[in-house]
Amino acid sequence: MSAEPTSGRISLTARRKRYGERTVLAVLWLCAAVSVFTTVGIVGVLFFEAFQLFRIPGVSIVEFFTDSAWRPFTDPSSDLFRIGVWPLLNSTLLITAIALLVAVPLGLGSAVYLSEYASPRVRKTVKPALEVLAGVPTVVLGFFALTFMTPLLRSVFGTDVVPIFNAASAGIVVGILIVPTIASISEDAMSAVPRALREGAYGLGASRRHVALRVVFPAALSGIVSAVILGFGRAIGETLIVSLAAGNLPPGDLPALNPFQQVQTMTAYIVQAVGGESPRGSVTFQSIFAVGALLFVVTFAINIVAQRIVRRFREEY
């Protein structure tokens, strides 16, 4: 953009046409467009492969969205075969709800503390620690859920109440995973609130708590809400923690609300079904993509909503 003046407003036409440069620019453009190809690829592949599922005799798209049992590993012609996605969706939402229950108070508490209370020195040590937490591979957090959180829950609530694989343990650790996302985005939003607002409130005699919770927090609300929604999106797509700690049993009775039960999220199903290396064209193989397509649509919608909220409710100072 800064280059515009040279492109010939005054007659400075190049003696030779620079075909080489045009080629290079085209290549650069192509590289930038790879992201568009990726998106087109994702959408195309997911829906194409998902569509193949519903062409298999005995598999109906109506059942997929309405039936309440998920037993895709039997032959489609048998009576046992049921392919309703609700148990998976229910499991995902249960885990996500637990995760948000953990992550919203922790994340927002950290954000308020870091932005309004903490000394620069505390901020300088805590922020990198949160970044490290955000950088821990999720397979490690899955290990942590199964070998630390689950035994902890079992010793607190009793081994007869809490099975080895349960939604609570996975949900809590997914919550811990998204704390840094929520904390850092909402802290940015709070730090962006102008000083004048705070000083005005202090001048009127408000305490620090009032300034933090009643002036800065509402002023940064659009950023905070979008932070929570982004965390929500991350929790829905989380794969390793749930497939290691939450189990692989789609709940039979819906709605499944008990946190101490084995569940199977959409992502955990994808991992489980992929492990069998079933051939392309089989119900198992194509169902992975149908579940993936649904997951994609849900997360995509969530991200769009988050962006809308930021754009619509942002307050300009």
Next chain:
Amino acid sequence: MATTTQERRVTPVHDLRSSRRRAVTEQMTRAVLLIATALSVIVLATLLIDILRDGAGRLSLDFLTSYVSRFPEETGIRAGLTGTLSLMALVALMTFPIGVAGAMYLEEFAPDNRFTRLLEANINNLAGVPSVIYGLLGLSVFVYILGFGRSLLSGALTLTLLVLPVIIVAAREALRSVPREIRDGGLALGATPLQVAARQTLPAAMPGILTGMILSLSRAIGETAPILVAGAIAFRRADNEPWYPLEAYTAVPIHIFDFVKRPQQEFQIEVASAAIIVLLALLLLMNSGAIVLRNRYSRNR
């Protein structure tokens, strides 16, 4: 905003009793917020201590140089280590040129039109797509449609698509931080925009780009879901080398996933912890490399 502050009843300062109460609530709020903040740090510390305590005893040179086995005392992660390093090399090789070129286009040459805005929105949206979805893309396109099979190349391509948006964003930031004067100076001397971008802007942004690159790569090698779906196998007893891209492959996170899923306690706890220590050490190494690079660069400027 102003309305909210006006509506608040402000406790008169001369009222001693309520000012004491106010001090108490102040302290309590501070304490609650501090606990919320400390909790994540405590969890992180617990996680690290737990892993070090369980895994340190199992860690040895043999663990790094032997292949996986059914016996916990004999098993190692050699195949995964070579797989992870090979993936890293291939991903770096593919993302660097594409990422830098894409960032350069968007930052230096893109006209301000609808298509450019679409590109930018698209890159932001891709960052929100769950990584397991990239695995599905890889499984369908690379493994089957292009026929690469469940190979190292399929895994590397999948991870490339996953980190490319991150790298483009990081590279754009690095390019943006190059002072305008450098570009203007080049243009004033008669260089074409492309020459300025290639010979002035890009070298000046290079340390920033490399930092972003290392950080994105460290994210890529910690990812499990995409390569798990795109065909990585846990039980492989052979090395991976980047110049044999069509071989079957595995990686350290895949080993960890496999160890944790095994029923024996030794695998689930000790062996898995040892593998996690190796993975975290690798990530730490890369991240400190990035930090050193960033610090040296900012001092020179």
